[in-house]
Amino acid sequence: MISLTVTAVVFGVVFLAELPDKTALAGLVLGTRYRASYVFAGVAAAFALHVALAVAAGSVLTLLPQQIVQALTGVLFLGGAAVLLLKKGEDEEEVRKPENQSFWKVSGAGFMLILVAEFGDLTQIMTANLAARYDDPLSVGLGAVLALWAVAGIGIVGGKALMRKVPLRLITQIAALVMLALGVWSLWEAVTG
Numbered sequence: 001m002i003s004l005t006v007t008a009v010v011f012g013v014v015f016l017a018e019l020p021d022k023t024a025l026a027g028l029v030l031g032t033r034y035r036a037s038y039v040f041a042g043v044a045a046a047f048a049l050h051v052a053l054a055v056a057a058g059s060v061l062t063l064l065p066q067q068i069v070q071a072l073t074g075v076l077f078l079g080g081a082a083v084l085l086l087k088k089g090e091d092e093e094e095v096r097k098p099e100n101q102s103f104w105k106v107s108g109a110g111f112m113l114i115l116v117a118e119f120g121d122l123t124q125i126m127t128a129n130l131a132a133r134y135d136d137p138l139s140v141g142l143g144a145v146l147a148l149w150a151v152a153g154i155g156i157v158g159g160k161a162l163m164r165k166v167p168l169r170l171i172t173q174i175a176a177l178v179m180l181a182l183g184v185w186s187l188w189e190a191v192t193g
Contacts, residue, residue, distance in 0.1 A: 003139040010130050010143025011150075013178055018123045018151040020169075026113055031156030034106045039156050040149075041103070042110030046118065047148040054124045055141045058131025067190050074186030076129050081180040083122055085173070114152075123148065133186060 030039040064072075118124060127144040131137055 006139035007143040011147045014147035027155030038106035042107030043152045046114035051145045054127035055131045058128035070190035078183035081176040
């Protein structure tokens with residue numbers, strides 16, 4: 001059974017953390033050069049693979065005693081908040097142009113770009129943390145993949161317009177505050193549990 005609450009929390013946290021990430025900018029670059037649906041197909045497949053790996057890793061963490069998991073996730077959330085607050089603006093990465101505009105070339109370029117860029121990324125680590133925290137792999141996986149797909153869609157279709165209206169730094173700060181709150185909450189549960 002899917003928990004809508006867990007799915008919504010995970011969606012919000014992952015969405016806010018991923019929005020200012022370099023992969024959203026890479027999706028924007030690919031989306032301005034190629035057919036959006038082809039780019040999205042490749043990017044979405046890569047994000048789904050990353051979420052499956054993160055949820056599996058987080059599910060393994062649930063085998064540890066609950067207080068250790070809460071303390072570990074708390075520390076990792078606090079670390080993630082620090083990373084978001086301390087990171088400098090990232091430049092757009094140059095994306096190599098596929099030789100043709102076929103579905104397989106364009107979606108393959110999007111898939112490989114995200115597969116490499118997101119491996120071990122903050123949102124993948126956060127997804128593993130959330131899977132460990134909630135012990136609900138289906139809800140966490142659904143929330144994370146929908147958030148990543150939403151960010152990819154925004155980046156591919158309308159990233160420039162959004163970034164003109166909402167400062168990237170503000171989005172990053174909101175994501176860091178949410179992660180800070182989750183980290184403190186997890187540590188509080190570890191100490192009082």
